[in-house]
Amino acid sequence: xxxxxxxxxxxxxxxxxxxxxxxxxxxxxxxxxxxxxxxxxxxxxxxxxxxxxxxxxxxxxxxxxxxxxxxxxxxxxxxxxxxxxxxxxxxxxxxxxxxxxxxxxxxxxxxxxxxxxxxxxxxxxxxxxxxxxxxxxxxxxxxxxxxxxxxxxxxxxxxxxxxxxxxxxxxxxxxxxxxxxxxxxxxxxxxxxxxxxxxxxxxxxxxxxxxxxxxxxxxxxxxxxxxxxxxxxxxxxxxxxxxxxxxxxxxxxxxxxxxxxxxxxxxxxxxxxxxxxxxxxxxxxxxxxxxxxxxxxxxxxxxxxxxxxxxxxxx
Amino acid sequence: xxxxxxxxxxxxxxxxxxxxxxxxxxxxxxxxxxxxxxxxxxxxxxxxxxxxxxxxxxxxxxxxxxxxxxxxxxxxxxxxxxxxxxxxxxxxxxxxxxxxxxxxxxxxxxxxxxxxxxxxxxxxxxxxxxxxxxxxxxxxxxxxxxxxxxxxxxxxxxxxxxxxxxxxxxxxxxxxxxxxxxxxxxxxxxxxxxxxxxxxxxxxxxxxxxxxxxxxxxxxxxxxxxxxxxxxxxxxxxxxxxxxxxxxxxxxxxxxxxxxxxxxxxxxxxxxxxxxxxxxxxx
Amino acid sequence: xxxxxxxxxxxxxxxxxxxxxxxxxxxxxxxxxxxxxxxxxxxxxxxxxxxxxxxxxxxxxxxxxxxxxxxxxxxxxxxxxxxxxxxxxxxxxxxxxxxxxxxxxxxxxxxxxxxxxxxxxxxxxxxxxxxxxxxxxxxxxxxxxxxxxxxxxxxxxxxxxxxxxxxxxxxxxxxxxxxxxxxxxxxxxxxxxxxxxxxxxxxxxxxxxxxxxxxxxxxxxxxxxxxxxxxxxxxxxxxxxxxxxxxxxxxxxxxxxxxxxxxxxxxxxxxxxxxxxxxxxxxxxxxxxxxxxxxxxxxxxxxxxxxxxxxxxxxxxxxxxx
Numbered sequence: 001x002x003x004x005x006x007x008x009x010x011x012x013x014x015x016x017x018x019x020x021x022x023x024x025x026x027x028x029x030x031x032x033x034x035x036x037x038x039x040x041x042x043x044x045x046x047x048x049x050x051x052x053x054x055x056x057x058x059x060x061x062x063x064x065x066x067x068x069x070x071x072x073x074x075x076x077x078x079x080x081x082x083x084x085x086x087x088x089x090x091x092x093x094x095x096x097x098x099x100x101x102x103x104x105x106x107x108x109x110x111x112x113x114x115x116x117x118x119x120x121x122x123x124x125x126x127x128x129x130x131x132x133x134x135x136x137x138x139x140x141x142x143x144x145x146x147x148x149x150x151x152x153x154x155x156x157x158x159x160x161x162x163x164x165x166x167x168x169x170x171x172x173x174x175x176x177x178x179x180x181x182x183x184x185x186x187x188x189x190x191x192x193x194x195x196x197x198x199x200x201x202x203x204x205x206x207x208x209x210x211x212x213x214x215x216x217x218x219x220x221x222x223x224x225x226x227x228x229x230x231x232x233x234x235x236x237x238x239x240x241x242x243x244x245x246x247x248x249x250x251x252x253x254x255x256x257x258x259x260x261x262x263x264x265x266x267x268x269x270x271x272x273x274x275x276x277x278x279x280x281x282x283x284x285x286x287x288x289x290x291x292x293x294x295x296x297x298x299x300x301x302x303x304x305x306x307x308x309x310x311x312x313x314x315x
Numbered sequence: 316x317x318x319x320x321x322x323x324x325x326x327x328x329x330x331x332x333x334x335x336x337x338x339x340x341x342x343x344x345x346x347x348x349x350x351x352x353x354x355x356x357x358x359x360x361x362x363x364x365x366x367x368x369x370x371x372x373x374x375x376x377x378x379x380x381x382x383x384x385x386x387x388x389x390x391x392x393x394x395x396x397x398x399x400x401x402x403x404x405x406x407x408x409x410x411x412x413x414x415x416x417x418x419x420x421x422x423x424x425x426x427x428x429x430x431x432x433x434x435x436x437x438x439x440x441x442x443x444x445x446x447x448x449x450x451x452x453x454x455x456x457x458x459x460x461x462x463x464x465x466x467x468x469x470x471x472x473x474x475x476x477x478x479x480x481x482x483x484x485x486x487x488x489x490x491x492x493x494x495x496x497x498x499x500x501x502x503x504x505x506x507x508x509x510x511x512x513x514x515x516x517x518x519x520x521x522x523x524x525x526x527x528x529x530x531x532x533x534x535x536x537x538x539x540x541x542x543x544x545x546x547x548x549x550x551x552x553x554x555x556x557x558x559x560x561x562x563x564x565x566x567x568x569x570x571x572x573x574x575x576x577x578x579x580x581x582x583x584x585x586x587x588x589x590x591x592x593x594x595x596x597x598x
Numbered sequence: 599x600x601x602x603x604x605x606x607x608x609x610x611x612x613x614x615x616x617x618x619x620x621x622x623x624x625x626x627x628x629x630x631x632x633x634x635x636x637x638x639x640x641x642x643x644x645x646x647x648x649x650x651x652x653x654x655x656x657x658x659x660x661x662x663x664x665x666x667x668x669x670x671x672x673x674x675x676x677x678x679x680x681x682x683x684x685x686x687x688x689x690x691x692x693x694x695x696x697x698x699x700x701x702x703x704x705x706x707x708x709x710x711x712x713x714x715x716x717x718x719x720x721x722x723x724x725x726x727x728x729x730x731x732x733x734x735x736x737x738x739x740x741x742x743x744x745x746x747x748x749x750x751x752x753x754x755x756x757x758x759x760x761x762x763x764x765x766x767x768x769x770x771x772x773x774x775x776x777x778x779x780x781x782x783x784x785x786x787x788x789x790x791x792x793x794x795x796x797x798x799x800x801x802x803x804x805x806x807x808x809x810x811x812x813x814x815x816x817x818x819x820x821x822x823x824x825x826x827x828x829x830x831x832x833x834x835x836x837x838x839x840x841x842x843x844x845x846x847x848x849x850x851x852x853x854x855x856x857x858x859x860x861x862x863x864x865x866x867x868x869x870x871x872x873x874x875x876x877x878x879x880x881x882x883x884x885x886x887x888x889x890x891x892x893x894x895x896x897x898x899x900x901x902x903x904x905x906x907x908x909x910x911x912x913x914x915x916x917x918x919x920x
Contacts, residue, residue: 287442
């Protein structure tokens, strides 16, 4: 196990280094002088020179990378051009919203996707299954922001059950009840991903239920519900677990859009606004953090998968 | 010829939802080709008197905040939807297939290329697309490239997997041992067997290109605002949703039904393909 | 002979109620007796055993006939329903030991699961250890906490037998249990089955396509062809003097170590597929002794004084009509 963890972690670090080069190169791939692009046409030569120096653009490119990467390792992702505060501060400001949004969304995905997928598999071929499978494919075909707009229209504007936009921190007035601001966004974000997990759970359940060992279990005379839970579901979930890394990536992509629809002060909306404001240090910083997070989560998913499945050789 | 036709129509008829999906896609294609004859108004015809009209006389799907006819814009929007879909699929295939095949044929090159694909895949897809938009600037063509880059990675992965498996097939090994050249193996054995996995992949990519393009439009980073794309129509209607909710309905429905139909067709194609490759093609 | 413990009567198993896979099969098994059910692959012998077990795949169903365990009719009962109704004394060992055990559960858990259902009064862990001793798995304590992939094929098949025995069966069905094993392991497992059958007084339905195995192991033999039985009898007379040409043909297919002829005799043609079984005797198209009467109507069953029976108009070793 130890050796596997080291090898797998090494691969993740190599990917991270390569990704950091891509992220760094990004600012140099922008046509024209990024400093002018950031400051706009009315910039004075002094302003240009100052920003150029602050971004370290006067150094040779290779040196620039090592300076940038070295600073990043020490937790310094540079300064936001727009806010004139450290990028880490900008990210930290959005982190609470984004993390809570992702967690609540994950709860919906697991709470709906897996049980409903099991239900569809148990009723395979029956109308329940056909209906649920059709619904899952439909949900996977719906743009998140469209679902979000309809949720606002129905549950915020129409029924008034939930707020339509914004999110005050749970540490501010209102406390945990502020989580109601995240109900509609998390539902919109969960819809396509829960559909994906539903389809995966169903397919995986059906695959496993054709296995010989399920027949052995039935032959023992144990109750069908126990066969499903102990023999089919347990094995089927292995495949579902391995898909959670992928789900996380999809979640981040769609969170960018969802946070924009619901005007949530999260990291995703910060990215979009920074793109519109040409605040490149923020874009680079956020993407670097997200790629790190993605690699760590995939690593954890991989390791837990291996711990759950005794067949996999760990050495 | 009739046999070939029957080979495809009979199984389609067995799954009614798939035939409905295929029919809807045919309608989209008709809309795109015959837009000027089908649409009662021009897509940009402004009518300040009849702003935000609900669906009804003269305006099948109502009008927007400039008094433009929603139905006409929806019809013209199918042109952009097809352009994006075809463009993204073409880009993904034209780049992903050579990368995948070369990687499978030349293991050393393959390690390097597949590592690069892995690196690209470690970026969440929409962020990858947004990054490219920042570099290239906004526009329809750049949106195609940005979304195409996402599916370059998945396509290359699938092609690599299928090609590796094909390369190990006994008949391909046999051909190679008898001195068949690389080109011969690729054109006679690998590419022909690649067609059905690629068709499945193409329909899924086409579907997700619709959703990706709509997201870019919605963020204001896709097609320029004057282009009547379904995503732009949704983005513009956003502030009017309480006064004119129909503006939200029609373009959204078009995106959903297009993506849904393509997913249905892709799923159906996958069920019909060689089970050895089935697990490799997905989302 | 004591009363049969498993009795299958005129069993018909069909796909979608139209195509018959098993066409009117009848046999009895007495306690302590091994019945070898022989036939080519696809002849319906596995489906017969799954029907007896109540484990037919969803597309298949018993459409006629009955299956009785002792005095109880269990024809359409799934295993858990049999347990609920107190008639679950039947268990099965499957062909593929590599895939028949759940890869993520420990051996002990998989055995104890069966013990809890069939033997609620014992301590499961103790009983599981006893069972591993019974099937001759060394170091039982240690093996109980092993995962299936840590065991060899032969050991896994012993575990499968232990699971079956955990059900306290009066009838054990073994569907080609040794086909996937090496020859030496095969012999050990067969010996184990014979021994368990004798010491526990179980009836055994042993399914195989291997006549050599049957000759070695079984007390009685039933030969199956195209979904129906063509010949039954005690093992010695049946192998000594087969009545049905198909049985004789199968034996002709056996490798004969004393023959110098490298080309083994084979039966020409191939077995009819389900749904395409011809009228009359299903073997008629391939039979060297075929006559017009074989191609239509019901073929009568002939019996010998040694207890052999065959469904044939022109049996071998019997030149007189019945």
